[in-house]
Amino acid sequence: MSDLTRRSFVGLATATAAGVMATSALASEAAAPEAAETLETEVLVVGIGASGFQCALGAAKLGAKVLAIDLAESMVGTTNITTSGYLCVGDKLQLEQPFHFEIPEIYTLINQLSNYCFNTQVLKALLEASSRSSNNMIDAGVTVGVVELPERIELTGPTLGQRCGHPYKISGQERADCFENALLAAGVEIRYGIEAKELIWEGDEIKGVRCEADGAIVDIMAGAICLCTGGFLGNEEMVAKYFAGSRIVPMGNKNCKGAGINMALSAGAQMGKSFSLSSNEYGGANFLASPTFAFRPGTGSNEALRFILLGSILVDSMGDRFVSEQIANKEAMHCAEPFIRAKTYYTVVDQDFIDYVSVTPLGQIMGDGRMKTMFAEVIAENIEEDFDEAIAEGWAAKADTIAELAEAFNLPNLEATVEQYNQYCDEGYDALFYNDPEFMHKLQTPPFYIVQSFPAGWLSLGGVKCDAKCHALDPDNRPIDKLYIAGADADLFCAPYIAGGSANGFAQASGLIAGESAAMALGYGA
Numbered sequence: 001m002s003d004l005t006r007r008s009f010v011g012l013a014t015a016t017a018a019g020v021m022a023t024s025a026l027a028s029e030a031a032a033p034e035a036a037e038t039l040e041t042e043v044l045v046v047g048i049g050a051s052g053f054q055c056a057l058g059a060a061k062l063g064a065k066v067l068a069i070d071l072a073e074s075m076v077g078t079t080n081i082t083t084s085g086y087l088c089v090g091d092k093l094q095l096e097q098p099f100h101f102e103i104p105e106i107y108t109l110i111n112q113l114s115n116y117c118f119n120t121q122v123l124k125a126l127l128e129a130s131s132r133s134s135n136n137m138i139d140a141g142v143t144v145g146v147v148e149l150p151e152r153i154e155l156t157g158p159t160l161g162q163r164c165g166h167p168y169k170i171s172g173q174e175r176a177d178c179f180e181n182a183l184l185a186a187g188v189e190i191r192y193g194i195e196a197k198e199l200i201w202e203g204d205e206i207k208g209v210r211c212e213a214d215g216a217i218v219d220i221m222a223g224a225i226c227l228c229t230g231g232f233l234g235n236e237e238m239v240a241k242y243f244a245g246s247r248i249v250p251m252g253n254k255n256c257k258g259a260g261i262n263m264a265l266s267a268g269a270q271m272g273k274s275f276s277l278s279s280n281e282y283g284g285a286n287f288l289a290s291p292t293f294a295f296r297p298g299t300g301s302n303e304a305l306r307f308i309l310l311g312s313i314l315v316d317s318m319g320d321r322f323v324s325e326q327i328a329n330k331e332a333m334h335c336a337e338p339f340i341r342a343k344t345y346y347t348v349v350d351q352d353f354i355d356y357v358s359v360t361p362l363g364q365i366m367g368d369g370r371m372k373t374m375f376a377e378v379i380a381e382n383i384e385e386d387f388d389e390a391i392a393e394g395w396a397a398k399a400d401t402i403a404e405l406a407e408a409f410n411l412p413n414l415e416a417t418v419e420q421y422n423q424y425c426d427e428g429y430d431a432l433f434y435n436d437p438e439f440m441h442k443l444q445t446p447p448f449y450i451v452q453s454f455p456a457g458w459l460s461l462g463g464v465k466c467d468a469k470c471h472a473l474d475p476d477n478r479p480i481d482k483l484y485i486a487g488a489d490a491d492l493f494c495a496p497y498i499a500g501g502s503a504n505g506f507a508q509a510s511g512l513i514a515g516e517s518a519a520m521a522l523g524y525g526a
């Protein structure tokens with residue numbers, strides 16, 4: 001929204017009792033309803049996930065009065081209770097190692113890997129803050145694994161997260177207790193089950209956030225507002241808008257519907273231009289596969305879904321191969337872009353392959369090192385039943401000919417694609433994508449199986465432009481007074497997802513920066 005438009009909105013909204021500015025001109029003409037409850041604080045943190053936790057802690061430690069709110073009913077329902085690990089540079093555990101990496105080399109590596117698509121100003125600040133945010137985790141009692149580094153090793157994109165990261169060692173209630181106790185000890189007031197809806201204005205000034213709890217309006221007046229609501233993957237319209245019409249299955253916290261981003265936009269903030277996805281490890285999912293998409297580990301309970309990663313070929317909605325199956329298998333989490341571009345995609349396998357996977361541990365077939373470990377013992381012994389369930393739900397099919405499969409999902413080029421692929425298999429070389437023969441499986445023994453998938457992921461990458469203090473920026477790149485943005489709500493990340501643990505690590509670091517910046521703007525700290 002331009003500054004001019006926003007001012008005209010402000011003009012329309014001055015008569016409301018609580019000073020609430022409605023987010024549409026139409027709504028602002030009617031008097032805004034009175035709040036059932038009005039709270040006051042110095043720093044309001046909206047969302048207590050990875051960034052919100054650090055944000056609240058950072059502001060409170062500098063002495064500010066902090067209220068942190070989350071739509072979840074308890075800390076256990078917030079996102080960062082189920083995440084696997086985070087990246088950081090130079091925290092106290094890493095400093096104990098004989099060798100540790102330094103910020104300049106990680107900064108240079110990420111810039112090189114991303115062709116400077118990262119917000120480089122912010123990247124430096126994030127890397128510098130990441131040791132302190134990790135120390136906050138450790139001090140909160142969250143036990144994490146340490147990567148032993150006796151000597152220098154070469155860092156690459158895929159190894160960055162493993163070498164500079166910490167896997168969480170506790171989860172669920174135990175991790176939640178650590179977060180909650182640390183916040184309470186720092187003096188943070190916490191409210192769960194409360195949904196931030198829109199900004200409260202008085203004239204041209206942001207005064208707070210209008211929220212809803214148990215159907216009642218709660219106004220929270222604050223000196224500074226930190227928006228940490230975890231991006232927009234749970235909002236289909238926003239996904240379509242920022243991902244070129246795609247549909248993405250949200251595997252993560254469905255509360256993350258872009259509330260923070262939309263509040264910032266309503267204040268005239270500017271959206272960044274770089275969007276991507278931290279995709280799920282299975283390469284895709286389907287909206288129709290009902291029990292599969294819970295916000296908890298155990299996702300992918302129908303093994304047929306994993307065939308998008310394991311199968312012979314990946315084809316788009318025309319039936320053409322669109323990505324190297326070998327790369328997709330080895331780099332599923334970092335390989336979101338071709339899948340987002342394809343929108344809907346399919347894998348095809350034959351009975352030989354089904355027979356093989358029904359007796360072979362999935363870890364042996366998968367290309368990604370982490371997946372190999374996770375699925376080292378898992379055998380898809382019920383795969384035939386899983387396919388029957390998938391067929392009944394409408395996201396898979398089985399037929400005696402490739403032509404019938406093509407018809408089931410309207411894939412006009414599938415037969416020709418399979419014919420060419422089988423020829424490559426006979427020749428032992430995939431001339432289309434230069435694939436290793438290990439990842440090629442000739443499609444020859446009926447019946448044939450097909451699985452339909454959409455991109456699926458844990459969080460959206462890309463959001464509101466911010467400076468190195470995590471201040472939300474207006475179209476002229478000027479900080480918007482009182483408004484800070486962090487984590488997946490902010491335009492921090494490059495496209496694509498650069499390294500395992502970077503989403504969590506940078507969310508935490510940005511939250512810490514936002515909280516400290518907000519407190520300092522109110523006169524706390526040095």
Ligand SMILES: Cc1cc2nc3c(=O)[nH]c(=O)nc-3n(C[C@H](O)[C@H](O)[C@H](O)COP(=O)(O)OP(=O)(O)OC[C@H]3O[C@@H](n4cnc5c(N)ncnc54)[C@H](O)[C@@H]3O)c2cc1C
Nearest residue numbers: 047049050051071079084085196230252487488501503504
């Ligand atoms: C199961 C899972 C595992 C993951 N594992 C990893 C991992 O190992 N490594 C990694 O780098 N990344 C991982 N991710 C990505 C992860 O989302 C980020 O690392 C990180 O949590 C993002 O932090 P955030 O603060 O931006 O958002 P979140 O941590 O998602 O926090 C946002 C919070 O805001 C709350 N909220 C949303 N809207 C509102 C509203 N209107 N009012 C009030 N509260 C609201 C939500 O309930 C949520 O608690 C994982 C994600 C999931 C879902």
